[in-house]
Every structure is written in C-alpha cells, then in structure tokens.
Amino acid sequence: MAFAHTETASTSASPEHVWALWSDTSTWPQWDPSVERVVLDGPFRLGTTGTMSLSGGVRAPFTLVEVSPDARYCDELVVGELCIRIDHRVEATGQGAEITVETTVEGPGADDVGPMVVAHAPQALRTLVELAQARAAAAQRVSG
Template sequence: MAFAHTETASTSASPGHVWALWSDTSTWPLWDPAVERVVLDGPFRLGTTGTMSLAGGVRAPFTLVAVSPDARYCDELVLGELQVRIDHRVEAAGSGATITVETTVTGPGADDVGPMVVAQAPQALRSLVEMAEARVVEGDQRVSG
C-alpha cells in the first residue's frame, strides 16, 4: 500500500531564507502545526537521526535521508509498520523560489493514514512561506535602517 501527496508554493523569499527555516529544527513547530518538538541527535546533515513529537502525543523516530543545503532535505519517519517520507525541495524562481513538499506513506493502511499525515500540509507550507518572507523584510529593514 502507498499514498502520495504533493504541495507546491511560490514565495518572494530566496532558497536561502527557506533553507534557514528548514535546517533549524527549532523553527519546525512554528511553521508546521503537526509538529510539537524536534530533537536531532547531531547536525542537520545526511544520516542524522532524531525524534519528532507530533500533535496528539505521537513520538516518531526519523532520519535525514537526503540533505542538499539551500535546495533539499528529506526526512523519513517510522510509525510502527508505516514509513512516512517527506521530501522538501526549494528552487530559485524569478526573484524568489518555488517550494515543493512531496509526502509518501507506505505500509499497511497507508491509504487511510496518508490523508491524516498531510491534513495540515497546506497550512504548514503557507506558514513556512510567511516566515521566510518575513525574514526577507527583516533583512531589508536592517540593510536600509
């Protein structure tokens, strides 16, 4: 069984502004309503493991299975027999960027669990864009101030 979902958004923020939020796991609960806390067992790089505390009291171990600074990271969570893979990509587009988040859930019941996993994905992406764009404005104010 497999479930797949893709969310895409455009932003006036640069890939670097988006990456700054992604690579700082302390910000994840600020832009992703499904995430309460993230603890990494090392630096934000390929192979690093950690634990994600999700809404509803679910704690899930995860591994960073792809990390390309300013471009992409992919985390893989294991929830019992289910595997949740969330691939985050950002690409320069005009004076901003395009953000794509692909979620794949595999294992028994993936078709039932998948929609619950991505239920807050649109809000998470909107919040991420808002936070990244706020950082652009803050940076502009520091430069001109």
C-alpha cells in the same frame, strides 16, 4: 500500499531564507501545526537521526535521508510498519523561490493514514512562506 501527496507554493523569499527555517528544527513547530517538538541527535546533515513529537502524542524517530543545503532535505519517519517520507525542495525563481513538499506513506493502511499525515500540509506551507518572507524583509531592512 502507498499514498502520495504534493504541495507547492511560490514565495518572494530566497531559497536561503526558506532553508534557514528548514535546517533549524527549533522552528518546525512555528510553521508546521502537526509538529510539537523536534530533537536532533546531531547536526542537520545526511544520516542524522532524531525524534519528532507530533500532535496527538505521537513520538516518531526520523532520519535525514537527503540533505542539500539551500535546496532540499528529506526526512523519513518510521511509525510501526509505516514509512513516511517527506521530501522538501526549494528552487530559485526570478521572483524568489518555488517550494515543493512531497509526502509518501508506505505500508499497511497507508491509504488511511496518508490523509491524516498531510492534513496540515497546506497550512504548514502557507506559514513557512510567511515566515520566510518576514525573514527576507527583515534582512533587507538591516542591509538596506
């Protein structure tokens, strides 16, 4: 069984401002309401593992299975027999960037668990955009 969901948003922030939030896991609870804490076992790069503490008391080990600075990262969580992959991509546009987050859930009960996994996805993406735009505005004030 498999479940898939995609969220997209446009932002006036650059891919670098989005990446700064993504690659600093201490910011994840600020923009993703389902994340309480993230501990990485090393630097934010391909193959690094960690533990994500999610709302509801779930602790899930994860691995960074794709990392392309300022462009993309994908984390893979294994919870029991379920494999959850969340692929985050950002691409420059003429006005800033386009952000796409694709979530797939595979394993027994994926169709039931998937909607719970992505329940906060729209809010998380909205908050990520707001934070990235605030960082971009602050950087512009400092340099301008």
